[in-house]
Amino acid sequence: MVVDNFSRRKIDIEMETESLTPISPLSVRIAAWHEVSGATIRTQFMDLATEFDRLRAFLAEERPDAVVHFAEQRSAPYSMRTIDTKRYTVDNNIRATHNLLAAISDTDLPVHLVHLGTMGVYGYGWSDDSLIPEGYLEVMLETPSGVVKRDILHPTSPGSVYHMTKTLDQLMFAFYAKNDRIRVTDLHQGIVWGTQTPQTAIDERLINRFDYDGDYGTVLNRFLMQAAIGHPLTVHGTGGQTRAFIHITDTVRCIELAIGNPPEAGERPRILNQVTETHRVRDLAALVSEHTGVGIQHLDNPRLEADENTLRVDNHTFLELGLNPTTLSDGLMAEVREVAGKYAFRVDDSKILARSLWRKDMKSR
Numbered sequence: 230m231v232v233d234n235f236s237r238r239k240i241d242i243e244m245e246t247e248s249l250t251p252i253s254p255l256s257v258r259i260a261a262w263h264e265v266s267g268a269t270i271r272t273q274f275m276d277l278a279t280e281f282d283r284l285r286a287f288l289a290e291e292r293p294d295a296v297v298h299f300a301e302q303r304s305a306p307y308s309m310r311t312i313d314t315k316r317y318t319v320d321n322n323i324r325a326t327h328n329l330l331a332a333i334s335d336t337d338l339p340v341h342l343v344h345l346g347t348m349g350v351y352g353y354g355w356s357d358d359s360l361i362p363e364g365y366l367e368v369m370l371e372t373p374s375g376v377v378k379r380d381i382l383h384p385t386s387p388g389s390v391y392h393m394t395k396t397l398d399q400l401m402f403a404f405y406a407k408n409d410r411i412r413v414t415d416l417h418q419g420i421v422w423g424t425q426t427p428q429t430a431i432d433e434r435l436i437n438r439f440d441y442d443g444d445y446g447t448v449l450n451r452f453l454m455q456a457a458i459g460h461p462l463t464v465h466g467t468g469g470q471t472r473a474f475i476h477i478t479d480t481v482r483c484i485e486l487a488i489g490n491p492p493e494a495g496e497r498p499r500i501l502n503q504v505t506e507t508h509r510v511r512d513l514a515a516l517v518s519e520h521t522g523v524g525i526q527h528l529d530n531p532r533l534e535a536d537e538n539t540l541r542v543d544n545h546t547f548l549e550l551g552l553n554p555t556t557l558s559d560g561l562m563a564e565v566r567e568v569a570g571k572y573a574f575r576v577d578d579s580k581i582l583a584r585s586l587w588r589k590d591m592k593s594r
């Protein structure tokens with residue numbers, strides 16, 4: 230069952246952008262999946278942030294074992310674009326998450342909530358080699374009776390309004406897991422790259438989005454598209470930003486693994502780092518440039534972020550559960566040829582540069 234309010238499609242209309250890959254209407258995608266798999270996916274048009282009564286009635290009727298919550302505005306640059314997009318991101322994301330938790334609680338159903346969170350909740354200011362744990366940090370506290378150990382949520386340091394909403398989500402999950410015994414898995418995902426999974430590759434009508442514009446396109450996919458059309462690779466600042474990455478096929482596999490391994494009722498939220506490798510932006514640009522001959526352009530960074538950072542991430546849970554990562558070396562060039570190259574004719578050059586400025590003083594530049 231898919232529940233959707235088509236927010237992402239509406240934002241394309243607002244921004245006058247389109248995915249590099251052609252995205253069929255939902256009914257066409259569902260029909261295509263039925264044709265190739267024999268399975269029927271039902272759909273429900275609903276806005277989680279504003280239709281609480283319908284959401285509660287829907288859960289009571291469907292009695293799902295698990296809900297995978299993707300119903301949040303997911304772009305950091307879009308969330309920083311204007312005062313309206315900041316407010317939309319907070320209103321939509323926070324209300325959608327809370328409505329879902331409240332509806333699960335109110336229906337008393339043993340639903341396992343699997344939420345798409347982000348690595349960005351931890352922040353990217355670090356310049357040491359400490360390992361980012363899976364959500365919880367072990368700290369030692371001095372007390373009158375000696376030193377005690379405590380696990381706390383890792384301190385947050387969001388770099389955008391979007392990332393801030395995901396840090397607030399964490400507190401709602403902690404509360405509802407404790408107070409209402411809701412089972413929650415929060416997936417702290419890195420930057421997704423790639424387009425196809427084995428399922429979407431079966432039929433062109435099933436292809437995933439490939440956003441390349443300055444707001445919704447993520448860095449590696451943008452570089453791949455830029456290489457395909459011969460546009461210099463748009464590195465922000467020094468390119469010393471280190472980020473975590475995961476291929477889209479692994480993302481889907483992780484969600485499957487998370488659903489199959491729920492926490493117990495009464496347990497704290499299970500937080501899993503959904504990442505497979507880390508890379509520096511300038512190293513990615515160099516790699517793509519080396520394979521394609523396209524040049525690199527260092528632009529003034531439109532974002533407020535550390536020029537250089539290190540990142541070491543603990544991702545042992547998914548590896549232990551059986552994730553077999555797709556690495557950049559496995560899939561990178563195939564992706565350039567098969568997707569970015571094939572649909573390069575659909576690129577609108579005017580949408581390539583990032584225009585969302587993080588700081589107020591940048592806006593007068």
Ligand code: USQ
Binds near residue numbers: 348418451463464
């Ligand atoms: N960057 C460039 N050039 C570009 C685009 C981006 O140098 O043309 C740089 C950015 O300045 C930033 C880094 O690449 O330092 C990553 O930017 P991004 O747009 O690929 O990723 P981000 O804005 O962090 O957000 C994306 C998704 C978000 C997800 C997040 C995971 O849009 O939904 O939560 O990745 S993470 O970054 O690990 O928090």
